[in-house]
Amino acid sequence: MALSRIWSAFIIVAIVVAGIKCFFFGQSDIFNWMVVGKADDAANPLKMDGVIETCWTAVNICLKLIGIMALFMGFMSIAERAGGIRLLSRIISPFFSRLFPEIPKGHPATGHMVMNFSANLLGLDNAATPFGLKAMESLQELNKDKETASNAQIMFLCLHASGLTLIPVSIIAVRASLNAANPTDIFIPCMIGTFITTMAAMLIVSYKQKIRVFQPVIMAWVLGISAAIMMLVLYLNTLSADGLQSFSGILSNGLILLIFLLIILGAVYKKINVFEAFVEGARGGFETSVKIIPYLVGMLIAISLLRTSGTFELIISGFKYVFTALGTDTRFIDGIPTALIKPLSGSGARGMMINTMTTHGVDSFAGRLSATLQGSTDTTFYIIAVYYGAISVRNTRYSVGAMLLADLVGIIAGIFLAYFFFG
Incomplete structure (x- = not known):
């Protein structure tokens, strides 16, 4: 119900704002812009397409997702038959059994979630989505009310969306x-910012679900993972921009191939019919990709209307007016649009980040802040539409509120980090 109200509000507000612009400010072409759209305008990344083009975009996203989903879901099916997912679940269960008390020990959902979090950590978006959707499907098997999000699904999705x-x-x-003097100088602020957002998501949902976070097992896992990440961050910070990208490519792509190899070796050892298992899983990936089309079209249309109507520009102008009137340091406002758009549109936020960098300078405070904020938050409403749409959950309960609150924490942390590192 909450998502339904938000979606309705997006459309109503966008059309009302467009109507005011049309009838009171003489912008007579705004309705045509909202429906049909125009060519991409690099100077104004908030306005790229209308609702018709957005419908095509949504379907294209799902069509491209079909192949990726088929590939990874196929290998996941092999891993499940070979017992690999259950083995991974048993390894991580001491931590997850406390954070996800509703999931039975050793359940495959735990392994699917670990795969999703690992792919996210390495920036493997193509792999993270299939693993995440598989995790949601596994959690749906445990969900007693199939149309209402369970506690475990909310916790998983909020952590994923961080x-x-x-x-x-x-x-x-x-x-x-864009010829930045040091392209990697935003690496540590981004890493710290996204880590803070993740911790905020975990604490917010844990508070709502009455989960005791400060248990020895949970704290040991969190501190251990934090220490491992910090050591890797310190090493990566010594690399050049080219070295960092090379290391990232080797690590991420090499890990995918290693996972494929281990899955096949395990399946051969267990004498599994490998190709049959792959085809069965790939078929499920195809069905899931097609199933999310209506949900994705609906959400992207609402976001498109907000962008093309000028509602985003109005909100940004309001922020500038308020903070200028308060007499505070307003340098951060030029970097804020990226964070405001990110929960609604990944491409829009990326366009705004580039626009901020080209307008104010790639090494300016605003340019670095927009890059930090781009890395500290995620596309909340896209994730809600795709992941809940895939399992036909209609009542998302407090999912949206928890995600947006975690995003807000990430934005505030990103601003403070930018002032600390780039002053």
Whole structure:
């Protein structure tokens, strides 16, 4: 119900804002812009397409997802038959059994979630989505009310949406292409920012679900993972931009191939019909990809209307007016649009980040802040639409509120980190 109200509010607000612009400010072409759209305008990344183009975009996303989903879901099916997912579940169960008390020990959902978190950590978006959707399907098997999100699904999705990523390769690549003096100088702020967002998501949902976070087992796992990440961050910080991208490529792509190899070897050892298992899993990936099309179309249309109507620009202008009136340091406001758009549109946020860098300078405070914020949050509403749509959950309960609150913590942390590192 909450998501339904938010979606309705997006459409109503966008059309009302467009109507005011049309009838009171003489912008007579705004309705045509909202429906049909225009060519991509690099100077204004908030306006790229109308609802018709957005429908095509949503379907194209799902069509491209079919092949990726078929590939990874096929290998997941092999791993399940060979017992690999259950083995991974048993290894991580001491931690997950406390954070996800509703999941039985050794259940495959635990292994699927670990695979998703690992892929996210390495920035493997193509792999993270199939693993995440498989995790949601596994959790749905345990869900008594199939149309209402369970506690475990909410916890998983909020942690997933926090977007914990070790190496923000795409952001570093953009900065390098714009001739930044040191393209990797946003690496540590991004890493710390996304880690804070993840911890905030865990604490927020744990508080809501009355989970005691400060248990010895949970704290040991969190501190251990934090220490491992910090050591890797310290090593990666010694690498150049080219060295970092090379290391990232070897680590991420090499890990995918290693996983494939281990799955096949395990299946052969267990005498599994490998190809049959792959085809069965791939068929499920195809069905899931097609199933999410209506949900993705609906959410992207609402977001498109907000962008093309000028609602985003109005909100950003309001922020500038308020903080200027308060007499505070307003340097951060030029980098804020990226964070405001990120929960709604990944491509829009990326466009705004590039626009901020080209307008104010790639090495300016605003440019670095926008890069930090781009790496500290994730596309909340896209994730909600795809993941809940895949399992036909209609009542998302407090999922959206928890994710947005975690995003807000990430934005505030990103601003403080930018002032600390780039002053």
